[in-house]
Amino acid sequence: MLKEAVLTIKDLSFRYDLRTNDYQLNQISLDFNRGEWVTVIGDNGSGKSTLARVMIGLYPVERGIIQLDGVHLSEETVPLFRRRIGMVFQNPDNQFIGTSVEDDVAFSLENQNLTRSDMKRRVKEALQEVGMWQERKLDPQQLSGGQKQRVQIAGLLALQPEIMIFDEAFVMIDPAARRDLLELLHRLKEKHHLTIISISHEREALVYSDRIIQLKQGTVFRDGSLTEIFAADESLEPPMVERLNRALTARGRGISESYLTEEALVNFLCKSN
Amino acid sequence: MNQLIFGRYFPGDSFIHHLDPRFKLIFALIYVGLLFFLESTFYYLLFFVLTLLLMEQTGVKLAIYVKGVKPLIWLILFAVTLRIMTTSGGDVYLRYGPFAISSFGLTLGLQTFLRFVMIIFISTVLTLTTKPVEITDALYFLLKPLKYIKVPIEDLSLMLSIALRFIPNLLDETDKVMNAQKARGMVFGQGSLINQMKALVPLVLPLFQNSLKRAEDMADVLEVKGYQSNQKRSHYRELKWKKQDVFGSLFLLMLMVVVFVFQQ
Ligand SMILES: Nc1ncnc2c1ncn2[C@@H]1O[C@H](COP(=O)(O)OP(=O)(O)OP(=O)(O)O)[C@@H](O)[C@H]1O
Ligand SMILES: [Mg+2]
Numbered sequence: 253m254l255k256e257a258v259l260t261i262k263d264l265s266f267r268y269d270l271r272t273n274d275y276q277l278n279q280i281s282l283d284f285n286r287g288e289w290v291t292v293i294g295d296n297g298s299g300k301s302t303l304a305r306v307m308i309g310l311y312p313v314e315r316g317i318i319q320l321d322g323v324h325l326s327e328e329t330v331p332l333f334r335r336r337i338g339m340v341f342q343n344p345d346n347q348f349i350g351t352s353v354e355d356d357v358a359f360s361l362e363n364q365n366l367t368r369s370d371m372k373r374r375v376k377e378a379l380q381e382v383g384m385w386q387e388r389k390l391d392p393q394q395l396s397g398g399q400k401q402r403v404q405i406a407g408l409l410a411l412q413p414e415i416m417i418f419d420e421a422f423v424m425i426d427p428a429a430r431r432d433l434l435e436l437l438h439r440l441k442e443k444h445h446l447t448i449i450s451i452s453h454e455r456e457a458l459v460y461s462d463r464i465i466q467l468k469q470g471t472v473f474r475d476g477s478l479t480e481i482f483a484a485d486e487s488l489e490p491p492m493v494e495r496l497n498r499a500l501t502a503r504g505r506g507i508s509e510s511y512l513t514e515e516a517l518v519n520f521l522c523k524s525n
Numbered sequence: 526m527n528q529l530i531f532g533r534y535f536p537g538d539s540f541i542h543h544l545d546p547r548f549k550l551i552f553a554l555i556y557v558g559l560l561f562f563l564e565s566t567f568y569y570l571l572f573f574v575l576t577l578l579l580m581e582q583t584g585v586k587l588a589i590y591v592k593g594v595k596p597l598i599w600l601i602l603f604a605v606t607l608r609i610m611t612t613s614g615g616d617v618y619l620r621y622g623p624f625a626i627s628s629f630g631l632t633l634g635l636q637t638f639l640r641f642v643m644i645i646f647i648s649t650v651l652t653l654t655t656k657p658v659e660i661t662d663a664l665y666f667l668l669k670p671l672k673y674i675k676v677p678i679e680d681l682s683l684m685l686s687i688a689l690r691f692i693p694n695l696l697d698e699t700d701k702v703m704n705a706q707k708a709r710g711m712v713f714g715q716g717s718l719i720n721q722m723k724a725l726v727p728l729v730l731p732l733f734q735n736s737l738k739r740a741e742d743m744a745d746v747l748e749v750k751g752y753q754s755n756q757k758r759s760h761y762r763e764l765k766w767k768k769q770d771v772f773g774s775l776f777l778l779m780l781m782v783v784v785f786v787f788q789q
Contacts, residue, residue, distance in 0.1 A: 308749060334751045346742035349683075349750065351658040351690050358761035363751035365759045375761070393693065407750070 257283040258414055258447050259307070259337075264316035266306050276302050278470040280316070284415070289441060289448040289460050293481075294467035300451045303467070304417050307449075309333050321414075335364065338408030342420040344400035353395070354379065354388040357407045364411070378410040379403075382436060398429030405437065409444075418450040422457055431456050535653045539584045540769065542654045546663035548770045552777055553651045559784050560640050566632060568788060569639045575780075576643045576650075583654050593649045594642060601641045609634040657689040662764055680754055687743065695732070702731050 266277035277299050284290060292300050305311050307318060309330040318325040325333055338360075341347055350356030354375050361371045379385040382402040392400060401421055408416050416437075422430050438460045441448050450457055458464070464481045466474040474481055479497075496517070536542075541549070563569050580590055594601070608630065615628030652660070665682040672678050706727055715721070 305745075310745060310748060331751065331753070334749060339749045341742060341745065343742060345694070346739050347746050348690070349687065349743075349746065349752075351656070351686065355658070355761060359752075360750040362758045362761055363753070363756065365757050367759065368761065368763065371759065371761050411751075 255285045258286040258321060259284040260319040262317045266302060266314060276470050280472055282472060284447055284449060286447055287445045288462045290463045290465060291458055291461040292451045292465045292467060293453055298467040299470040300467055301419050304419050304451060308337050308339050335411055336413050337415040337417060338411060338413045339417040340401060340404045340421040342423055344397050344424060347404055348392040353384060353390050353403050356403060357410050360407055360411050374410045378406040381409055382406045397425040398433050401425060401433060415447045420451055422452055422454055434460060534656050535585050537584050539582055541583050544773055545764055545766055545770045546655050546659035547666055547764060548773050549651050549655055550663045553647055555777060556647050557644050559780060560643055562784050564788055566636060569636050573639050573643060576646050579650055580646060583650055585653050590646055590649055594645050605634045605638045608637045658686055661686040662762055666764060698732060698735055702728055
């Protein structure tokens with residue numbers, strides 16, 4: 253597949269406190285390609301959230317440039333960025349504006365001043381895509397963590413964005429629901445050709461990554477495929493599939509890198525026998 | 526904490542539940558206004574019966590309404606007593622210094638009592654049958670003209686609806702923190718006033734921190750979802766004026782005629 257950069261970051265530096273010389277992001281240059289699932293990892297305080305927030309215009313860019321399909325991020329273009337880049341945060345409880353599921357999905361559409369019939373259609377489609385249409389009338393408080401994040405994803409989908417950013421959005425969800433959620437996200441990504449930027453350390457989330465970026469003290473420390481990153485850093489614990497791959501390789505029976513989900517791997521192994 | 530009745534919504538399917546929130550809001554306001562124009566005990570009783578009928582219509586148990594009056598009962602009794610003591614005229618039953626209990630006083634006392642109770646009952650009818658978000662929508666609609674004099678109605682109504690949305694969360698959290706502190710041996714509502722206040726500090730502090738964190742998170746979410754002050758936004762929810770609201774309005778008109786024409 254031809255790589256086409258949708259979001260480009262060049263020489264980005266950022267500091268919270270303009271009075272100090274202490275940069276939380278330092279000379280970052282990155283290309284995010286269309287249709288790519290990028291996982292951002294790194295120690296606490298390495299600047300993952302800061303980077304995400306700068307990309308969506310929550311903090312002003314002081315040095316460097318951010319470009320979305322050739323449009324520079326600036327005060328004037330922030331609304332455009334907000335429409336085309338969606339973001340889901342960590343705590344599912346603090347992200348509902350609406351008092352019901354459908355109201356919440358509609359909120360970002362209301363901000364775009366869409367007509368009611370347009371909103372109705374988009375809300376329905378989005379909720380159906382994440383499997384939450386039945387629950388549209390419910391109070392957010394009645395939902396599980398995984399369902400809450402599904403609704404947030406529907407909220408993004410309704411705006412038909414190009415990029416979705418998840419800042420530790422899968423942490424507060426139990427493992428089974430997390431797997432379902434990630435699988436759903438993978439399907440949506442394929443269907444709508446979305447670019448996913450996911451800040452996450454969960455193994456289940458690594459599985460779908462096309463690429464992993466590791467930040468260290470505000471700089472890009474590593475940038476590569478899952479195998480590359482884990483080969484380079486012994487301290488990281490790779491996902492089960494990757495460990496299996498290594499063990500097999502060690503015995504001279506390596507499998508292709510593309511079988512990264514458990515399901516794909518199982519299919520592959522069953523076929524090869 | 527969860528005994529608070531006033532301001533709580535009870536899901537239901539009554540006629541009143543299905544009325545337009547704008548109508549209900551206006552009805553409640555005018556109804557309360559009319560109570561101040563009643564002149565004789567007969568009309569007070571008439572309106573009281575009417576209020577009871579409306580309450581009956583909601584399908585919510587009377588006990589729930591009575592619960593709503595309870596927290597205010599001392600205030601009401603105080604006002605009523607003051608009314609009785611300071612009114613003279615008619616037969617005097619008892620006299621003490623400048624104070625007297627007279628038949629006029631008793632009548633006015635009864636009327637004051639009924640008026641207070643009716644105000645509470647009718648506002649409870651409104652809040653029990655109308656979702657907070659509907660009330661916000663209705664307020665937004667009714668205050669919309671203020672936009673022209675630069676009042677930020679859009680922001681205010683969003684603020685109100687977010688605040689209303691988080692009240693249940695806040696109550697839950699209060700419960701949780703209280704239990705956590707109790708588990709550590711903290712005792713609430715005992716000892717001297719100072720000690721009671723001191724006991725509240727470890728309760729209020731975490732709640733305060735949580736709320737601050739939440740406010741920060743919400744501010745980010747608002748921005749990321751594209752909210753901007755002073756922007757033109759559309760509205761997903763729709764208020765619909767229906768046939769029953771027309772009937773309701775006619776009924777309200779009739780009440781006004783009763784008070785301002787028949788009563789004279
Ligand atoms: N609002 C803020 N004001 C000042 N400094 C901040 C602020 N938020 C974060 N920082 C600092 O910026 C640096 C990067 O923080 P950031 O939250 O981006 O890290 P992170 O990689 O997301 O960490 P975590 O894994 O803990 O979420 C840290 O040193 C942090 O202390
Ligand atoms: Mg972070």
